[in-house]
Amino acid sequence: MLSEQSAATVRATLPVVGGAIGEITERFYARLFAARPELLRDLFNRGNQAAGTQRQALAGSIAAFATHLVDHPDQRPDAMLSRIAHKHASLGVAPEQYALVHEHLFAAIAEVLGEAVTPEVAAAWDEVYWLMANALTAIEKRLYEESGGAGWRSWEVVERVEETEDVATFRVRPADGGPVPDFRAGQYVSVQVELADGARQIRQYSLSAAPGSPLRQFSVKRVRGEAGPDGEVSGHLHARVRPGDRLDLSAPYGDLVLAGTEAPLLLASAGIGVTPMVAILGELADAGHEGPVLVVHGDRSPGAHALRADHEAYAGKLADATVHFWYETGADPAEASHRAGLVDLAEVTVPEGTQAYLCGPLPFMRAVRAQLLGKGVAAADIHYEVFGPDLWLAQAG
Structure with a gap:
């Protein structure tokens, strides 16, 4: 994917660019919104911009993509690209907007790094950008075709x-x-x-x-x-x-969907992350799913547990479901599914070959993922959805 010459340059400059990527993305958004203020008003999440989380997510995705290219030159990080493309498609991002981003992003890189951006360095990072942009454009084109086109x-x-x-x-x-x-x-x-x-x-x-x-x-x-x-x-x-x-x-998007396998399933959520899990459970119940399903949820209290009746009812319709609900307060010891405190899988049996699906606050998903890895679940078999900017990548490592 990445040419050998560019790979060597990116590898050599990644620490410098990575170290400055936060400042670069801050300059980028300032330039972009100065030139196109309507994008902040009508496309970008103003709350995330004010909090700086969108900048962190962009910085993380660029750094993760570049790192993947130099570490695995013959592979493409399809999972990461798919997540980004689905989010872009849901917003109606158009191919020509990648040229606009390129213009202001590379101007920001030049502003921040100055003379360190030699023609060779600029060409190498330009190649990284367009590999990522073209891959996203191709995925988004397919998504638009499948959904009947972008629009509202x-x-x-x-x-x-x-x-x-x-x-x-x-x-x-x-x-x-x-x-x-x-x-x-x-x-x-x-x-x-x-x-x-x-x-x-x-x-x-x-x-x-x-x-x-x-x-x-x-x-x-x-x-x-x-x-x-x-x-x-x-x-x-x-x-x-x-x-x-x-x-x-918009049309529906998102890739936190079942892979169609007969493997054991784990559906883990916390807070409002319950929403996609309830839909998945409903689909499994309607289909008469017979395989083992481990249902895990964490919340502040039973009263704060949104869609709890549906959560319990769908799980109850499955032939082989085990339910664990952790509550920080109010757990009822008379309820077999209730647990007190934060989600902790230490005493939970996770079947071999489990496909895990996670949704909830980032600290929750990181903790559950670490516990699952410790139980032998393969990293490739742990899937997640982030509400808002994908800070998983921004905080990777």
């Missing part, structure tokens, strides 16, 4: 369910009366709303019911700012959206 469709809210104090489920149907395309359990949709200042902000929410319904269902946790502002879109949906209102949704 208007959906009418037909029901709203208050799951917990901070989680609401919205059930929607196409406003045009047309058919509801199918999706794969574990996928998400982008929801675009117009806020009070005219910005059209976009967020992704997992579909929280099994495929096959004439309605789309997604569940939204209201983001209450602890270290920053409250969530703009989640706050808008909770405060303002009721049955009869309309929302713009």
